[in-house]
Amino acid sequence: MAYNLADLFEHSVDAMPERVALICGARRVTYRELEDRANRLAHHFLEVGLTAGSHIGVHLHNSIETMETLLAAYKIRAVPININFRYTSDELAYVYGNAELDAVVHHRIYSPRIAEVLPSLPRIRHTVVVEDDLGGAGVPSDSVPYEEALSGSGDRDFGERSSEDLFMMYTGGTTGRPKGVVWTHEAIWRVLAGGLDFYTGEAIDDEYQQSRVGSQGDPTLWFALPPLIHAAAMMPTFAALFSGNTVLLESKFDADRTWELVERHKVQILTITGDAMGRPLIEAHQPSRTDTSSLGVVASGAALFSPVIKDAFLDAFPGLLVSDSIGASETGFGGIGFATKGEKQVGGPRVPAGRYALVIDENDVPVEPGSGKDGWFAKGGYVPLGYYNDPEKTREIFREVDGRPVVVTGDRARIEADGSITLLGRGNMVINTGGEKVFAEEVESAVKAYRDVYDAIVVGVPDERWGHRVSAVVQARDGRGVDFAGLEDHVRQSLAGYKIPRLVWVEDTVQRTPSGKPDYRWAQGVTKQRDPDHRT
Template sequence: MAYNLADLFEHSVDAMPDRVALIAAGRRITYRELEDRANRLAHNLLEAGLTTGSHIGVHLHNSIETVETLLAAFKIRAVPININYRYTSDELAYVYGNADLEAVVHHRVYSPRIAEVLPSLPKIRYTVVVEDDLGGVGLHSDSVPYEEALSGSGRRDFGERSNDDVFIMYTGGTTGRPKGVVWTHESIWRVLAGGLDFYTGEAIEDEYQQSQVGSEGEPTLWFALPPLIHAAAMMPTLTALFSGNTVLLESKFDPHRTWELVERHRVQILIITGDAMGRPLIEARQSSRTDTSSLAVVASGAALFSPVIKDAFLDAFPNLVVSDSIGASETGFGGIGFATKGQKQVGGPRVPAGRYAMVIGDDDRPIEPGSGNDGWFAKGGYVPLGYYNDPEKTKEIFREVDGKPVVVTGDRARIEEDGSITLLGRGNMVINTGGEKVFAEEVESAVKAYRDIYDAIVVGVPDERWGHRVSAVVQPRDGAGIDFDGLEHHVRQSLAGYKIPRLLWVEDAVQRTPSGKPDYRWAQGVTKQRDPDYRVISG
């Protein structure tokens, strides 16, 4: 046995076989049933020639089959590769090729795009198609039907696994090409799936501890709203399964339906990604008559979660615990904060630092707490091995501090006098205007707090005089108009003059990634296509 993701799941199966593991699309599946189906798929993958180290694309939206595919790959020591199902053909061909895929499991709705790219990728020799509820009915695919792939043995007879089996999480694509972050199973479990105590930073030394503790108590119901192709949903889902809880999944995010499902299934923990899910959820809640009294925790991560939205949740649910975690695919968990009413926030969240979190300067030396200097958020302890197929980027991000390996993210941060860390924003999205640094997330938070704005992305637009002008692409609330003078007055209450968006573009909808992160490439494209709808002239 090992600190391996397949082993950790199997411990739960052995301890709690008849508990419900997953609920999705009107189906409820127990741990025993999930194990049996994952074993059958695993045997099918072995028969297709896939084995230890084989890369298997998971081109699936949220479903029971998505979890089964992940588990099946882990069981045979293969490497599941998360695929963003919103990619264009060019992006898809790049990721399929960069990840060296040998097989793909996909929902039928994505068949046409997959058919476009497969002829140029001869390494992919096996594909499996899953039926879906998002428009795939009737679409042709040459792939093996998923249920046929489950026709073989359900035995657990796969041999021993290793702590050092490889796990890869592809990330990025909003400002550059996607990159595969390479972890060992033990390291990713330690930082994101319960192998470390989030509050003390102490390592769990017994691989049976999660399942044992889970079996001694009543299960809780977790509703994972982000796509399972993102760590913000995949890792909480695995954490829940390793500890004997139940996970509810939906194929597509719908805020009104979310509250209906919270009532129907008595959801206790709601997993979201910041404002992208938080804002539509809390606004849908205002008109909902559903009974949501079961809800105890709203846990956000991976995207900006504005104070105004946190306050709205606390107003609607006075006894609710609202958490906001920092971290990334390259770092795992970096710290967690808990919201209180009226909390001030600059840029990202301010959280008590995780055990191995730090802020370093450009000289790769830790910055002293309370110095007031900002630097780069960094994480030591259990860190990835590097980026897949990218030695240059690996050398840039994965470094040493005081002789120990750390990963240095693209996030700017400040370490406060009490040791807590305030995230200021993505370093590659810092806007230099007239020599002043402006963090896009800070401006986005202020703009989105205005009554007329539903969503916003802030970018820098080249300017001959200032270098760049702070600019915003905004989405009006309910398709209504925007009082631009009122917006300008509003943001001036919380932002210095040089941080005020000078140019604004109005779009019917602001585009985000499936995980809820701003699509900065799209926003910059908008600013290049046409003149702005509003200009701020005054200083």
């Protein structure tokens, strides 16, 4: 059997051709229509010399064309590369070059920046431009117009594919240059798109199971809010399509518009990335203005989801299922927890131990459950092949424990007596202050629960006496000021004294990555550029 992403999608097309696959703006495309357009683009790729193993940059925000481009690449066994559309010219040139792109498909709004970097990248021999609704009209581009590229055959005649075909996901992380995580199609399907049961860890042994089961029931409507360039949106979208559901896409995130679309389309499952989307959504929710009674699930992953925001969702939506998943581009799915009212959370979520999840010490030895010791979160089972063009980092992250391959993510964690795993925070964001370890995410969660604070990023600032001082860059709610004494009193109720931010900067907006993760490099830059607004 070929557990290949293109094959799995085609099984859904064959089983449910007339179902609606994607909705974006005024457009609705069925599985048959999505298949036809993806096939046409795939034939265009072949005509211009792209083939199995070619690297195709996907420089696109959320749109139907984004999914068509991904599917077209997989159909010819090429490797689509996700491109962060917020990159500067320097970052873009690095990723284009490091990924060894042969071609790029991009929205017109990004044409000027792409034009800046292409002269230094002669390997890129073909580009295609997609019209967009974000201001790209009138922006010149030398690329082939997307609709012109779809003028050829829509036949599905691409030959056999393999479970070992390559999938690549570039991840920026919190520090350092972006890295390309290389998976096989089967492995990424297993860990993020339904090839393993998320609750039991049991593998699906039938490539037709998702489409077969999906065709026997009514479709559900999923709304993927994060950018499709991130696994937190891309893989749930594939999981929905493999099982015959409908996915709603929007070109950019807007909290008020999200609720309007939930009402209009009767959305049942909402996919978000933690507080970055959860807080503006819950604050924009007005039951008197929109009917959101269709919503049954809010699923978060890839970013901190604070208890105060989870509680707000549970208050606003009686009976709502709120999930919080752990994972990364290097691990895929690592476990899932479900929110209960008033739960306590230290750092990241606590999740039941998955079949392949464990915590290891500095010597790669598993930590005993209930020992109280923290260690490194590690994931076994289906793991990536490594980082693209980075053997040194591959050796560091991809290891063996008890003779089994594992990936060690850089997250600190603790394994509880019942076998569940508590995520404490990123190891490279631990703040050492006076000999004590402070996890940035734990402090962020407490700071963001204060009434005056809308968002916050916590970092360590060098200090001659303490080594580092716990510090926070915050965004005040509705532009008003921050009562610093009140903030300190609030944080003291849940955190030890050494964890309280001693320096606070107030910014108009806290900067985050497109996927909603804190931009720690930006926050560190703020602390270096000017004096804090408050010190204690």
